[in-house]
Amino acid sequence: METTAPALPAKTDVLTPLLAVQAAVLLVATFEALVFTMAFGSLSPVVGFTALAFLLIAAGLGRSMSRRRLLWLRRLQRLFLATALIDLGLAIFMAQRLLEPVSLLTRLALPLYITRTLTGRLREDS
Amino acid sequence: MAYTASPMYSFIGDHLYGIVLPLLVAASVWVISRLRPGNAYIRRYRSMDPRRRLLVWVLMLDGSLHLGLAPEHGPLWGAGFLLFGLWEIALVGRVLGGRESWRRIGWAAGLGLIAYTVVSAGGTSPDQLGLLSKLLELTMLALALAPRHDRRLSRTRYTFGVSVMAVIVRLEVGQALSGPAGTATPPARPRPQGCCFRLWRSGQQPPRRLQPRRLSTSAS
Numbered sequence: 001m002e003t004t005a006p007a008l009p010a011k012t013d014v015l016t017p018l019l020a021v022q023a024a025v026l027l028v029a030t031f032e033a034l035v036f037t038m039a040f041g042s043l044s045p046v047v048g049f050t051a052l053a054f055l056l057i058a059a060g061l062g063r064s065m066s067r068r069r070l071l072w073l074r075r076l077q078r079l080f081l082a083t084a085l086i087d088l089g090l091a092i093f094m095a096q097r098l099l100e101p102v103s104l105l106t107r108l109a110l111p112l113y114i115t116r117t118l119t120g121r122l123r124e125d126s
Numbered sequence: 127m128a129y130t131a132s133p134m135y136s137f138i139g140d141h142l143y144g145i146v147l148p149l150l151v152a153a154s155v156w157v158i159s160r161l162r163p164g165n166a167y168i169r170r171y172r173s174m175d176p177r178r179r180l181l182v183w184v185l186m187l188d189g190s191l192h193l194g195l196a197p198e199h200g201p202l203w204g205a206g207f208l209l210f211g212l213w214e215i216a217l218v219g220r221v222l223g224g225r226e227s228w229r230r231i232g233w234a235a236g237l238g239l240i241a242y243t244v245v246s247a248g249g250t251s252p253d254q255l256g257l258l259s260k261l262l263e264l265t266m267l268a269l270a271l272a273p274r275h276d277r278r279l280s281r282t283r284y285t286f287g288v289s290v291m292a293v294i295v296r297l298e299v300g301q302a303l304s305g306p307a308g309t310a311t312p313p314a315r316p317r318p319q320g321c322c323f324r325l326w327r328s329g330q331q332p333p334r335r336l337q338p339r340r341l342s343t344s345a346s
Contacts, residue, residue, distance in 0.1 A: 017180075
């Protein structure tokens with residue numbers, strides 16, 4: 001049975017703004033990937049992935065989120081973290097450098113913080 | 127320089143204080159919170175909800191970043207950075223005092239984003255510090271404008287607004303990078319200064335050995 005997480009007062013909820021920022025960053029990433037795809041003439045799976053992630057997160061925004069939706073969002077955040085860690089590993093081993101600071105924030109710090117918040121919400125709910 | 131020639135993937139050397147000052151502020155706040163946990167501001171911060179706590183950090187880091195940028199720019203831009211940084215620090219005080227105005231915070235974030243968009247349209251190239259500042263302001267905007275009611279229209283409008291703002295800033299950044307008059311963009315190739323270039327500038331004929339060979343047009 002689908003249970004609804006307790007809706008926090010509007011001014012205390014931190015999850016909605018962070019998901020909105022993530023959705024905005026994903027939308028920008030989709031545009032960038034699309035431009036690169038058009039420039040090099042090959043369909044990149046990155047376009048599809050980022051566009052899908054944007055749609056999922058944009059659809060998942062809202063204060064009264066069901067437990068199932070929270071779980072899906074957490075899985076999506078873990079997928080982001082996994083891809084970011086793969087990219088970071090490739091950058092370190094192949095280019096001997098880290099990702100750019102803003103990329104580290106949007107691709108590692110933001111999903112980590114959202115995952116932590118989602119885990120807290122799920123724990124409150126159960 | 128990073129692996130690309132674009133300053134977007136690195137920090138411009140002139141922005142050193144803009145990097146150091148936010149780090150110093152963050153470290154100082156952490157040390158004060160450890161050494162003096164009974165401090166009135168620290169206690170007030172700890173009693174706040176997560177959204178206001180995040181807002182305090184975002185405002186403080188963005189404000190100190192702008193204050194750090196002030197001495198390294200001209201008087202006009204320096205004054206702008208100084209005023210904006212002081213405004214954000216004043217907003218931190220208001221949030222900690224429980225007297226915050228979400229509308230005013232939204233205006234501050236929107237103003238910062240729009241100003242950067244205008245400057246980028248003028249040809250100033252962005253670097254990682256500029257993008258970091260815009261990420262902080264986008265977070266500030268999202269925190270300030272979060273919908274009060276859980277209605278589908280409010281949520282859609284909110285997501286659309288934040289996303290469109292991010293896309294506009296990114297598009298202008300792209301335009302600044304591709305524009306010819308990027309203030310921080312290094313020239314793609316050094317200007318030729320050899321003997322041929324000087325001869326060409328002076329309008330003289332180059333020596334015979336440097337003249338291009340004439341192709342034979344006769345079909346022999």
